[in-house]
Amino acid sequence: MPPYNSINLHPSSHAPSSLKNATYDVICIGSGWAGRVIGARLVKAGYTAVVVEEELVGGDCPFWACVPSKALLRPLQALEEAKAVTGVKERLNSANGVDVHAVFARRDAFTSKWNDADRLVPLVENSGADLVRGVGRLTGVKKVSVQSGSGDKIELEAKLAVALCSGSVPMIPNIPGLAEVNPWGPRQATSASEVPEHLIVLGAGAVGCEMSAVYASFGGKVSLVCIAPEVLPRMDPEAGKLVRGSLESQGVKIHLSTEATKVHREANGSVKVELSTGETIQGTEILVAAGRKARTNDMGLEQFGLKTDGTPLPVNESLLVDSVPGDWLYAAGDINGRAPLTHSCKYHGKIAANAIIAKAKGINVRPREYDNVSATADHTAVPQVVFTNPNAASVGLTRTRAQKEGRAFREVTAPVVSVGAMLHAEGYKAGWAQWIVEEQTNKLLGATLVGDDVAELIHPSTVAIVGGLTLEQLTHAIPAFPTLSEVYLNLVDAAGA
Ligand SMILES: Cc1cc2nc3c(=O)[nH]c(=O)nc-3n(C[C@H](O)[C@H](O)[C@H](O)COP(=O)(O)OP(=O)(O)OC[C@H]3O[C@@H](n4cnc5c(N)ncnc54)[C@H](O)[C@@H]3O)c2cc1C
Numbered sequence: 001m002p003p004y005n006s007i008n009l010h011p012s013s014h015a016p017s018s019l020k021n022a023t024y025d026v027i028c029i030g031s032g033w034a035g036r037v038i039g040a041r042l043v044k045a046g047y048t049a050v051v052v053e054e055e056l057v058g059g060d061c062p063f064w065a066c067v068p069s070k071a072l073l074r075p076l077q078a079l080e081e082a083k084a085v086t087g088v089k090e091r092l093n094s095a096n097g098v099d100v101h102a103v104f105a106r107r108d109a110f111t112s113k114w115n116d117a118d119r120l121v122p123l124v125e126n127s128g129a130d131l132v133r134g135v136g137r138l139t140g141v142k143k144v145s146v147q148s149g150s151g152d153k154i155e156l157e158a159k160l161a162v163a164l165c166s167g168s169v170p171m172i173p174n175i176p177g178l179a180e181v182n183p184w185g186p187r188q189a190t191s192a193s194e195v196p197e198h199l200i201v202l203g204a205g206a207v208g209c210e211m212s213a214v215y216a217s218f219g220g221k222v223s224l225v226c227i228a229p230e231v232l233p234r235m236d237p238e239a240g241k242l243v244r245g246s247l248e249s250q251g252v253k254i255h256l257s258t259e260a261t262k263v264h265r266e267a268n269g270s271v272k273v274e275l276s277t278g279e280t281i282q283g284t285e286i287l288v289a290a291g292r293k294a295r296t297n298d299m300g301l302e303q304f305g306l307k308t309d310g311t312p313l314p315v316n317e318s319l320l321v322d323s324v325p326g327d328w329l330y331a332a333g334d335i336n337g338r339a340p341l342t343h344s345c346k347y348h349g350k351i352a353a354n355a356i357i358a359k360a361k362g363i364n365v366r367p368r369e370y371d372n373v374s375a376t377a378d379h380t381a382v383p384q385v386v387f388t389n390p391n392a393a394s395v396g397l398t399r400t401r402a403q404k405e406g407r408a409f410r411e412v413t414a415p416v417v418s419v420g421a422m423l424h425a426e427g428y429k430a431g432w433a434q435w436i437v438e439e440q441t442n443k444l445l446g447a448t449l450v451g452d453d454v455a456e457l458i459h460p461s462t463v464a465i466v467g468g469l470t471l472e473q474l475t476h477a478i479p480a481f482p483t484l485s486e487v488y489l490n491l492v493d494a495a496g497a
Pocket residue numbers: 029030031032033034035052053054055056057058059060061064065066067069070134135136137165166167168186190207295298299332333334335340341342343344345
């Protein structure tokens with residue numbers, strides 16, 4: 001695949017002047033998961049919707065985020081799994097690692113080589129929503145202008161609502177010289193087809209850890225600069241410690257509690273990074289993975305008193321921007337900063353669409369915990385999986401957040417070891433499981449699992465939290481023998497239930 005800057009982000013189909021209508025029940029700005037779900041649900045309920053997109057239809061997830069990153073990570077995991085099973089590992093030539101070119105080709109197939117016409121455009125069209133390419137900007141109450149790069153323009157009007165679903169963009173820390181070296185962001189890291197000899201990664205959150213694992217598995221040297229005392233600081237420190245151990249065993253050099261103070265590109269093209277510890281790292285490329293900010297600029301938000309500096313848009317529980325009079329402006333997905341993950345964007349799309357439809361039917365929308373117009377899970381049960389090897393998966397409260405919130409809780413920990421796990425792959429590394437349980441009620445508030453294949457094991461904890469299940473009830477949720485799910489038996493036993 002060609003480098004990032006030769007990918008065509010602005011295909012010429014679906015020009016503004018090709019739209020047959022100018023009035024829709026709902027206008028969605030942004031065709032990521034949040035915008036697409038809102039459009040599709042509105043049409044399914046008998047309303048009209050148009051989705052406005054300025055770049056590739058589909059947003060970040062299919063082209064620059066979840067899909068390519070997991071396509072790059074999965075082969076390493078499959079190889080490690082195979083190496084852990086006697087009878088299979090003997091057939092492997094483990095010295096060779098993954099086939100890097102085949103892995104890039106696999107990623108290219110999943111992204112359709114960054115061509116949205118194959119899957120994503122048909123997905124929107126088959127949902128019944130109209131699609132238009134161009135930058136969407138609010139020009140008044142329920143009014144949106146859409147302008148393409150060639151200057152083609154249309155003015156749209158919404159009868160019911162406008163949904164801002166414009167996602168987020170990478171945050172570039174204000175480090176002297178960083179912007180000038182033209183650093184990689186997640187887009188370059190997920191679309192590259194060459195392995196930098198030495199990749200310096202700034203930021204040890206989800207992107208930083210996952211991409212370090214990818215490029216180290218490809219045989220590159222990787223240095224990871226982590227400003228916090230432990231990697232994955234949003235997770236429990238024990239999870240971070242285990243993931244750090246695995247990255248280090250892959251050869252990643254991790255600098256904890258360290259900041260980059262100055263960045264410079266040398267005449268030979270290499271990147272020199274000065275660190276707060278006094279050390280200097282010299283690498284081939286630098287990837288900035290230091291978090292994201294809401295995509296709020298150049299959308300006409302200032303006329304409604306909204307910030308345009310990347311601060312997430314404040315919304316109520318139905319994802320309505322309720323500071324704007326008239327109850328017509330919604331913000332779903334990364335732009336509201338509540339839970340910037342793809343599954344949450346899908347959830348936001350559903351909740352916002354339900355609220356718009358309810359209001360259209362004359363229902364007075366008053367979001368209440370866990371009803372269909374309230375994004376309650378954002379506060380209680382957002383799962384996340386970091387697809388390093390081992391996986392780190394969590395949902396609900398971490399120990400740190402429970403402490404910060406002053407909750408009375410107890411922590412239950414258990415190993416991720418069972419006969420089922422050993423039969424699955426006896427060479428797996430032992431993992432770690434944790435439940436955060438409310439002291440007074442014995443209800444589950446949070447879970448963190450670290451181990452091989454635990455990505456698929458976090459959902460039972462999500463269900464238990466949303467269902468308000470207690471330890472006593474969970475005693476009766478018996479995992480089948482011999483499965484990996486017996487980690488839940490370990491947790492129940494460790495809790496003494
Ligand atoms: C490397 C990486 C890996 C990730 N992996 C995972 C993962 O494994 N699991 C997970 O849950 N999450 C993951 N995420 C997070 C996930 O990608 C985001 O939470 C999600 O894509 C956000 O969806 P969205 O619909 O809010 O916005 P987006 O998908 O970003 O869509 C917004 C769209 O709006 C368009 N747009 C913006 N402004 C305008 C405008 N004015 N007019 C018209 N169009 C506009 C943009 O071009 C974009 O296409 C990852 C993120 C990264 C960076």
